[in-house]
Amino acid sequence: MIKFFQHPHLLVIVLLLGLRTTCEQSIGTKDGIRCLEKEREALLRFKDELIDDYGQLSSWGNQKDKEECCKWSGVLCDNLTNHIIQLDLHGASAPLGGNISVWLLEIQHLKYLDLSLNSFNHRRIPQFIGSLGKLQYLDLSDSWFSGEIPHHLGNLSELQFLGLSAYAGMLTSTNLDWLSRLHSLRYLRLSSVNLTMATNWLQTINKLIQLEVLYLSDCHLPTVLPPSPSTFNASNSLYKLDLFGNDLSSSCVFPWLFNFSSGLSYIELGSNKLQGPIPDDIGNLLSLSYLSLSQNQLEGEIPMALGNRSSLSYLDLTNNQLTGTVPDLVLSFSLKNLYLDHNMFNGTVTQSIGSLYKLECLGLHSNHFDDIITESHFFNLSQLRILDLSYNPGISFDFSLGWNPPFQLTEVLLRGCKVGPHFPTWLRTQTRLYELDISNAGILDTFPDWLWELSSNLDDLNVSHNNFHGVLHDFSSKFSTNFRTIDLSFNHFSGSLPILPPNASLLDLSSNKFAGPITNLCNETNSSWSYLDLSNNLLSGQLPDCFANLSNLRFLKLAHNNFSGNIHSLNIRFSLHLQNNSFTGEIPTSLRNCTSLAFIDLSRNKLTGKIPTWMGNTFTSLVFLSLRSNEFFGSIPSNLCHLSHLQVLDFSLNKISGAIPKCLNNLTAMIEVDNESYVSSFSSGLQSYESASVIWKSNEREYINTLRLMRLIDLSSNNLVGDIPAEITSLVTLVGLNLSRNNLSGILPASIEQLRSLDFLDLSRNNFSGGIPAGVSQLDQLGVLDLSYNNLSGKIPQNIHLQTLGASAFEGNPDLCGLPLNKTCPGDEIAQDPKIIGNASGMKDPKEEEDKLISDGFYISMVVGFVFGFWGVCGTLVFNNLWRIAFFKLWNSSMDWLYVKIAISKIRLKEAFHKFMNSLRSRFFVSENVPKQEK
DNA sequence: CATGGTTGGG
Numbered sequence: 001m002i003k004f005f006q007h008p009h010l011l012v013i014v015l016l017l018g019l020r021t022t023c024e025q026s027i028g029t030k031d032g033i034r035c036l037e038k039e040r041e042a043l044l045r046f047k048d049e050l051i052d053d054y055g056q057l058s059s060w061g062n063q064k065d066k067e068e069c070c071k072w073s074g075v076l077c078d079n080l081t082n083h084i085i086q087l088d089l090h091g092a093s094a095p096l097g098g099n100i101s102v103w104l105l106e107i108q109h110l111k112y113l114d115l116s117l118n119s120f121n122h123r124r125i126p127q128f129i130g131s132l133g134k135l136q137y138l139d140l141s142d143s144w145f146s147g148e149i150p151h152h153l154g155n156l157s158e159l160q161f162l163g164l165s166a167y168a169g170m171l172t173s174t175n176l177d178w179l180s181r182l183h184s185l186r187y188l189r190l191s192s193v194n195l196t197m198a199t200n201w202l203q204t205i206n207k208l209i210q211l212e213v214l215y216l217s218d219c220h221l222p223t224v225l226p227p228s229p230s231t232f233n234a235s236n237s238l239y240k241l242d243l244f245g246n247d248l249s250s251s252c253v254f255p256w257l258f259n260f261s262s263g264l265s266y267i268e269l270g271s272n273k274l275q276g277p278i279p280d281d282i283g284n285l286l287s288l289s290y291l292s293l294s295q296n297q298l299e300g301e302i303p304m305a306l307g308n309r310s311s312l313s314y315l316d317l318t319n320n321q322l323t324g325t326v327p328d329l330v331l332s333f334s335l336k337n338l339y340l341d342h343n344m345f346n347g348t349v350t351q352s353i354g355s356l357y358k359l360e361c362l363g364l365h366s367n368h369f370d371d372i373i374t375e376s377h378f379f380n381l382s383q384l385r386i387l388d389l390s391y392n393p394g395i396s397f398d399f400s401l402g403w404n405p406p407f408q409l410t411e412v413l414l415r416g417c418k419v420g421p422h423f424p425t426w427l428r429t430q431t432r433l434y435e436l437d438i439s440n441a442g443i444l445d446t447f448p449d450w451l452w453e454l455s456s457n458l459d460d461l462n463v464s465h466n467n468f469h470g471v472l473h474d475f476s477s478k479f480s481t482n483f484r485t486i487d488l489s490f491n492h493f494s495g496s497l498p499i500l501p502p503n504a505s506l507l508d509l510s511s512n513k514f515a516g517p518i519t520n521l522c523n524e525t526n527s528s529w530s531y532l533d534l535s536n537n538l539l540s541g542q543l544p545d546c547f548a549n550l551s552n553l554r555f556l557k558l559a560h561n562n563f564s565g566n567i568h569s570l571n572i573r574f575s576l577h578l579q580n581n582s583f584t585g586e587i588p589t590s591l592r593n594c595t596s597l598a599f600i601d602l603s604r605n606k607l608t609g610k611i612p613t614w615m616g617n618t619f620t621s622l623v624f625l626s627l628r629s630n631e632f633f634g635s636i637p638s639n640l641c642h643l644s645h646l647q648v649l650d651f652s653l654n655k656i657s658g659a660i661p662k663c664l665n666n667l668t669a670m671i672e673v674d675n676e677s678y679v680s681s682f683s684s685g686l687q688s689y690e691s692a693s694v695i696w697k698s699n700e701r702e703y704i705n706t707l708r709l710m711r712l713i714d715l716s717s718n719n720l721v722g723d724i725p726a727e728i729t730s731l732v733t734l735v736g737l738n739l740s741r742n743n744l745s746g747i748l749p750a751s752i753e754q755l756r757s758l759d760f761l762d763l764s765r766n767n768f769s770g771g772i773p774a775g776v777s778q779l780d781q782l783g784v785l786d787l788s789y790n791n792l793s794g795k796i797p798q799n800i801h802l803q804t805l806g807a808s809a810f811e812g813n814p815d816l817c818g819l820p821l822n823k824t825c826p827g828d829e830i831a832q833d834p835k836i837i838g839n840a841s842g843m844k845d846p847k848e849e850e851d852k853l854i855s856d857g858f859y860i861s862m863v864v865g866f867v868f869g870f871w872g873v874c875g876t877l878v879f880n881n882l883w884r885i886a887f888f889k890l891w892n893s894s895m896d897w898l899y900v901k902i903a904i905s906k907i908r909l910k911e912a913f914h915k916f917m918n919s920l921r922s923r924f925f926v927s928e929n930v931p932k933q934e935k
Numbered sequence: 936c937a938t939g940g941t942t943g944g945g
Contacts, residue, residue: 142939161936192942242944245943
């Protein structure tokens with residue numbers, strides 16, 4: 001009662017309602033109107049507090065012609081009593097907002113209430129909904145409610161259907177006791193409700209003995225031990241169970257699962273932490289038609305008990321560590337979908353698959369199957385639509401030249417299989433294709449012209465990493481209007497650049513032998529193009545004017561060609577790579593409009609002029625800026641210090657003069673561990689296309705994954721004067737600093753010891769004087785130090801790490817003394833300990849030199865970055881083929897690099913880390929070419 | 936029965 005008085009408006013409403021009820025005959029129609037006046041009144045008041053931007057409730061009103069509320073949209077009245085029994089106000093196409101008024105309580109006979117897919121702006125679910133005691137159906141899913149689910153819903157004892165799924169854990173329930181009172185519940189959906197604290201979830205579910213359908217995906221369910229069989233009282237009616245994405249273990253899930261009688265027909269357990277073998281008991285689930293155990297850590301073979309059951313039509317075991325052959329017995333004739341991708345299966349699976357005459361989708365991607373596939377394998381598979389045999393290096397094909405397959409495929413994915421040497425002619429019969437990937441498939445052939453006109457639905461075409469040669473003819477009039485991606489990269493295509501589909505978004509023609517000008521790019525208005533990579537070809541001439549019209553272009557990569565002339569009229573959103581061409585003139589002012597650029601590489605051209613001051617104010621998201629090896633002059637504008645996301649600044653090999661700006665400490669990305677701008681580009685997926693070449697310790701290398709950890713300032717080989725501003729030493733995450741080959745002078749700042757992440761420090765060939773600050777010996781991540789050819793004096797700090805860097809780091813400073821130089825300081829004894837000093841002559845053995853390419857410190861920090869970065873992006877990649885492939889490529893290249901690194905590393909960390917990396921690698925990308933681990 | 940959204944339906 002006290003609570004009641006805290007809400008005086010409730011009192012008023014109840015009094016009003018009471019008055020009406022007594023004054024009114026509830027049954028009987030007036031002028032053929034069935035609608036009960038008090039219910040109409042309540043609905044109008046209910047509507048008053050809603051926001052109906054889309055006019056979903058425009059039929060609700062108090063005008064004379066709208067009197068019949070039983071005809072209002074979403075309203076259903078009972079045929080006999082005329083009471084409103086159903087309100088279907090789901091907002092799939094026209095979401096409602098605002099507030100859910102307590103006037104709803106006046107619709108006391110309501111059995112069905114659907115408010116799903118609306119937009120209630122983080123409001124709480126009203127407690128009073130628990131007072132609509134006649135409700136049998138309640139759906140509040142995905143309506144932007146947030147907070148704790150009110151336990152009052154537990155009063156709805158007639159409820160059979162309850163949908164409360166939420167967006168990304170906006171709703172929580174810390175204790176599910178309220179749920180156990182809903183004895184009539186047949187359907188329950190709490191997907192994405194945060195149930196971290198609901199340790200009683202399993203007990204609660206077990207009390208719902210009428211339950212038929214249960215969705216608990218992405219709920220953060222805590223792992224609990226299943227109840228002991230004596231207390232177990234599970235529903236016999238459950239037939240559909242979805243526990244996707246909960247990190248549940250085998251010991252939690254399986255014992256529980258197998259206590260249900262044989263009625264379960266749909267089991268989704270993907271993305272959990274199921275480990276060990278698939279239990280034989282799975283064979284007791286006699287009604288099983290859908291089983292997904294994907295994305296777990298299951299090992300061992302497919303149990304025979306799963307074998308040949310007439311009901312199974314969908315089996316997904318992808319992304320586990322399953323081994324062995326796939327026995328014929330397991331392959332049920334009723335299977336329509338069979339996904340075994342990313343496991344370690346071997347043997348010949350394909351013969352038995354040939355009898356699965358209902359098969360529509362077959363995924364065997366990334367296994368170790370060994371087989372020669374012939375026409376007879378496919379004889380019965382007339383329903384097949386999707387065929388993915390990618391990354392089974394042991395699979396090859398033997399089809400007769402005129403083979404006419406019994407199926408019409410929509411997806412053909414044969415990446416990394418032995419398809420070649422000739423282009424598979426049977427594809428010519430497949431006229432419904434929308435995705436074709438025959439990349440890296442050993443094809444040595446010319447490109448078949450008919451492919452361009454094969455299917456009007458072709459979306460994605462990837463023939464990269466083969467040996468295609470010859471000229472591509474102009475088939476622009478035959479292009480599929482659906483083209484999204486075309487990847488012809490890493491082949492030997494020659495001749496002039498073909499006319500490209502105007503509606504595609506990703507076009508990669510890089511690493512071929514296309515030659516000559518690219519003026520025919522401008523034949524169309526290519527406003528859909530988002531990614532254009534023509535790098536590593538023999539293209540030349542000036543850039544055509546049309547680039548400014550490519551209004552959606554995020555990536556433009558023209559690097560490593562022979563383009564010349566001025567760069568003009570560009571309109572790029574994210575990444576611009578023009579390095580290694582012969583561009584002349586100044587940085588174009590049109591770049592001022594490209595304010596969202598994150599990567600600019602103009603290195604190795606013949607560009608000139610002053611570095612524009614507007615750059616610092618324009619590119620607020622810039623991460624990478626290289627003007628290396630051009631003919632820029634003038635001083636470094638201090639405006640550049642506004643580039644707070646900048647990680648790589650490379651102005652080396654120019655004619656830049658003046659002093660180093662003191663404000664460099666404003667480059668905050670070089671202070672912070674994680675760069676917001678970079679991380680956001682990473683999570684948007686853009687990053688998976690990005691790479692950048694960095695000169696790292698005299699070697700050019702392509703940084704892809706690890707780029708996000710790189711922090712580099714390279715101003716070497718210019719005409720800079722003055723001293724090193726102490727401000728630069730506040731860039732504490734800086735990994736590389738190269739100021740060599742300038743005319744810098746003064747003493748080295750003592751605060752240099754703050755640069756604890758520094759792996760590479762080159763100050764050689766300047767006029768620095770004074771002593772080497774003792775703090776340099778604190779830089780224990782340093783892999784390369786070069787202070788040679790200055791006027792430094794005094795004693796080299798005696799520190800084991802510094803001395804192992806070699807004498808060459810200090811030579812050319814006549815007044816320096818002490819180890820590792822051969823020159824003893826005045827008054828010092830010669831006290832060499834060969835074990836510590838090693839080769840004091842300054843000569844390093846080549847192996848050691850290689851080791852320092854990337855020092856241990858950078859390598860460790862990469863691991864840290866990897867752990868954080870990888871997981872964030874992996875989930876989105878797994879399901880998007882394009883990104884997945886791109887990422888996979890990057891992954892492999894970075895892994896190769898790591899293995900090289902590890903092989904030559906002398907650190908103890910090696911073993912532990914190696915295990916860790918291997919477990920990751922085998923879990924997610926069980927793939928070929930895993931280098932042997934060193935003992 | 937109840938799978939669509941400003942997000943996955945694996």
